[in-house]
Amino acid sequence: MTILIGVLEQGLIYAIxxxxxYITYKILDFPDLTxxxxxxxxxxxxxxxxxxxxxxxxxxxxxxxxxxxxxxxxGVIHVKFHVRDLxxxxxxxxxxxxxxxxxxxxxxxxxxFSRDSIFDxxxxxxxxxxxxxxxxxxxxxxxxxxxxGLLDAYLNTKSGYLLRAVGDNPTLxxxxxxxxxxxxxVGLSIANGLVSLSGAVMAQQQGFFEIxxxxxxxxxxxxxxxxxxxxxxSSSKIRGTTAVVVGSxxxxxxxxxxxxxxxxxxxxxxxxxxLLFLILILNFDKKKVKISA
Amino acid sequence: xxxxxxxxxxxxxxTVNEMCLFDDFNFTVEDHQFVSIVGSNGSGKTxxxxxxxxxxxxxxxxxxxxxxxMTREKEYRRHARIGRVFQNPALGTCPSMTIxxxxxxxxxxxxxxxxxxxxNKKRIEYYRDILRPLGLGLEDKLYVKVGNLSGGQRQALALxxxxxTPIDYLILDEHTAALDPKTAEIIMQLTDxxxxxxxxxxxxxxxxxxxxxxxxxxxxxxxxxxxxIDRSGEEKEALQVEDVLDKFNQISIECGN
Numbered sequence: 206m207t208i209l210i211g212v213l214e215q216g217l218i219y220a221i222x223x224x225x226x227y228i229t230y231k232i233l234d235f236p237d238l239t240x241x242x243x244x245x246x247x248x249x250x251x252x253x254x255x256x257x258x259x260x261x262x263x264x265x266x267x268x269x270x271x272x273x274x275x276x277x278x279x280g281v282i283h284v285k286f287h288v289r290d291l292x293x294x295x296x297x298x299x300x301x302x303x304x305x306x307x308x309x310x311x312x313x314x315x316x317x318f319s320r321d322s323i324f325d326x327x328x329x330x331x332x333x334x335x336x337x338x339x340x341x342x343x344x345x346x347x348x349x350x351x352x353x354g355l356l357d358a359y360l361n362t363k364s365g366y367l368l369r370a371v372g373d374n375p376t377l378x379x380x381x382x383x384x385x386x387x388x389x390x391v392g393l394s395i396a397n398g399l400v401s402l403s404g405a406v407m408a409q410q411q412g413f414f415e416i417x418x419x420x421x422x423x424x425x426x427x428x429x430x431x432x433x434x435x436x437x438x439s440s441s442k443i444r445g446t447t448a449v450v451v452g453s454x455x456x457x458x459x460x461x462x463x464x465x466x467x468x469x470x471x472x473x474x475x476x477x478x479x480l481l482f483l484i485l486i487l488n489f490d491k492k493k494v495k496i497s498a
Numbered sequence: 499x500x501x502x503x504x505x506x507x508x509x510x511x512x513t514v515n516e517m518c519l520f521d522d523f524n525f526t527v528e529d530h531q532f533v534s535i536v537g538s539n540g541s542g543k544t545x546x547x548x549x550x551x552x553x554x555x556x557x558x559x560x561x562x563x564x565x566x567x568m569t570r571e572k573e574y575r576r577h578a579r580i581g582r583v584f585q586n587p588a589l590g591t592c593p594s595m596t597i598x599x600x601x602x603x604x605x606x607x608x609x610x611x612x613x614x615x616x617x618n619k620k621r622i623e624y625y626r627d628i629l630r631p632l633g634l635g636l637e638d639k640l641y642v643k644v645g646n647l648s649g650g651q652r653q654a655l656a657l658x659x660x661x662x663t664p665i666d667y668l669i670l671d672e673h674t675a676a677l678d679p680k681t682a683e684i685i686m687q688l689t690d691x692x693x694x695x696x697x698x699x700x701x702x703x704x705x706x707x708x709x710x711x712x713x714x715x716x717x718x719x720x721x722x723x724x725x726x727i728d729r730s731g732e733e734k735e736a737l738q739v740e741d742v743l744d745k746f747n748q749i750s751i752e753c754g755n
Contacts, residue, residue: 369599376584
């Protein structure tokens with residue numbers, strides 16, 4: 206039971222990140238490594254503001270805005286200065302490492318123990334002790350599904366249609382007398398806002414900010430997105446965003462199984478990399494079968 | 499009125515592959531003209547369209563619409579008044595979005611893409627009504643992703659989407675070339691109907707000499723960046739496929755093909 210709740214907690218936190226990666230990887234077709242910097246950006250912003258005495262929920266909004274700004278930076282570097290997509294995201298990612306350290310006051314590890322968080326505050330302390338173990342997963346689920354719901358709603362607006370069109374067929378967006386570049390910047394901004402929000406929730410859940418927590422975040426996001434979208438590839442009824450959330454939880458379950466099989470926590474990044482590799486291989490296999498059939 | 503004045507365009511300038519395409523090229527299209535452009539590969543037809551639409555820059559010279567200079571205007575801004583249909587049916591639609599979503603996008607051209615609902619439910623019947631005359635059954639497939647449609651269906655949809663909102667210029671870039679003869683015929687007739695109905699100024703590049711003769715009221719033949727035939731009105735009416743073909747053979751012999 207504890208393992209299951211742990212998987213749900215981690216899976217739903219990373220689901221928010223995966224929703225962001227879904228926008229860049231699946232909708233915009235933009236290889237965005239900014240994620241490795243914007244994830245800890247949200248964590249550092251949230252941690253510092255909590256220490257300053259902000260309402261923990263308000264720090265989530267601040268983290269979201271900070272992430273959106275990071276996305277805009279990557280977008281502007283790519284669109285206005287014509288730097289290749291991957292490189293522009295690496296520039297922002299690298300810059301964010303220093304910026305995150307600066308935000309955290311030059312400290313690589315910022316503990317938040319005994320501070321109020323979205324999981325532990327005046328309201329949750331009033332709850333009966335019996336529900337105690339489920340508060341965290343419940344709060345995470347609320348944030349994750351709110352993010353998913355808002356993203357779904359956005360993708361069905363006129364602006365959201367344009368975002369979906371720009372990755373699909375940029376020529377059509379030009380034909381609609383709209384600037385491709387601006388739409389891309391908006392997409393990158395929303396994506397990194399979500400990633401940063403995910404980082405903020407993560408920092409509050411684990412009770413600290415740590416500078417290296419973003420390393421490999423993009424890999425986790427990609428693994429979740431690819432796993433989820435391929436799992437539901439044949440069914441058109443399931444929304445892409447739903448598939449991504451399921452993918453993220455499944456991915457964390459795979460990691461939990463790997464650890465249960467005797468791998469240590471320090472093997473995490475290796476597990477992450479191998480899992481993504483396996484997921485990709487399995488999918489390529491499916492494609493081959495399809496072609497020969 | 500669309501005017502191209504003293505256009506110079508070199509490809510790969512400063513390299514051994516330098517190639518002059520347009521050397522003091524001039525071209526004017528009057529309002530409500532339907533111009534068919536023919537010519538061999540590399541004669542500058544598609545480059546001409548790209549220059550008009552702003553997809554490629556010119557080295558010097560001026561492009562103006564109704565005497566307003568457009569030479570420095572960005573491609574997407576020019577499309578406020580221009581609609582373009584490409585040879586590749588995939589370029590005119592979004593494959594991962596449904597027919598309804600594609601039409602909603604097109605319907606919103608030159609309006610704000612804001613946070614209101616992407617599809618206006620009140621317009622659905624209207625979309626069905628304009629799809630029905632195509633006779634392709636698309637009106638019953640509103641919720642089907644465009645990626646699942648055939649090339650002909652996509653091109654018909656692309657043409658419809660391009661001309662759904664008011665535009666002044668319709669640019670057709672070999673838009674029937676990738677289709678089978680029967681579908682090409684349907685798309686060509688549909689094009690003619692739409693151009694007449696909406697009174698659009700049209701520039702059509704085609705390799706099909708019969709279409710160039712049959713449709714439109716002006717015919718241009720291009721060769722190595724210059725216009726070698728330009729007939730309009732009665733002169734154009736009198737033109738036969740054989741006349742154009744003869745000229746084609748003539749320039750081919752000159753080039754040693």
